[in-house]
Amino acid sequence: MIPNEKFKFEVKPEGGSTRITLKGVIDEDTDFEALKKTGAPALVVNFKGVTSINSCGIRTWVNFVKELQSTPIQYEECPPLVVRQMNMVPSFVGHAKVSSAFVPYVCDNCETEKLVLVPAKDFGNGNPNIPETLKCESCGEGEMEIDGNPKQYFAFAK
Numbered sequence: 001m002i003p004n005e006k007f008k009f010e011v012k013p014e015g016g017s018t019r020i021t022l023k024g025v026i027d028e029d030t031d032f033e034a035l036k037k038t039g040a041p042a043l044v045v046n047f048k049g050v051t052s053i054n055s056c057g058i059r060t061w062v063n064f065v066k067e068l069q070s071t072p073i074q075y076e077e078c079p080p081l082v083v084r085q086m087n088m089v090p091s092f093v094g095h096a097k098v099s100s101a102f103v104p105y106v107c108d109n110c111e112t113e114k115l116v117l118v119p120a121k122d123f124g125n126g127n128p129n130i131p132e133t134l135k136c137e138s139c140g141e142g143e144m145e146i147d148g149n150p151k152q153y154f155a156f157a158k
């Protein structure tokens with residue numbers, strides 16, 4: 001078997017649950033079999049390091065989550081590309097709870113992008129409580145605005 005260099009994960013037991021940190025590309029070559037064998041009573045999945053997901057990767061992940069139907073799962077630090085999947089494919093989230101997600105802000109002056117981590121308490125009811133604009137630290141002049149509609153961005157949370 002050829003090792004899959006595009007995708008890596010770390011498994012770390014933490015108190016009553018196990019944290020799985022995903023890194024890289026989730027596609028047709030990604031194998032979640034090892035993740036199923038953790039036997040953890042609860043899982044926390046960190047998506048921060050995921051750089052891309054294609055349709056095969058989504059299908060594999062959806063099946064993985066379905067197989068763990070009886071295990072509580074939390075998603076943390078979901079980057080925009082994962083949030084987009086959660087909005088388009090509700091079964092990508094399934095029974096999992098999203099505990100935090102990154103929101104992309106873009107400067108109207110210099111186009112610098114910044115990801116801001118938002119905890120579930122600020123988006124959990126489908127009515128996001130996040131700043132409309134931020135001052136750009138890069139150019140010091142522009143205003144950073146959310147790239148997209150906040151309600152649509154957090155549609156998965158409803």
Ligand SMILES: [Zn+2]
Nearest residue numbers: 107110136139
């Ligand atoms: Zn700027």
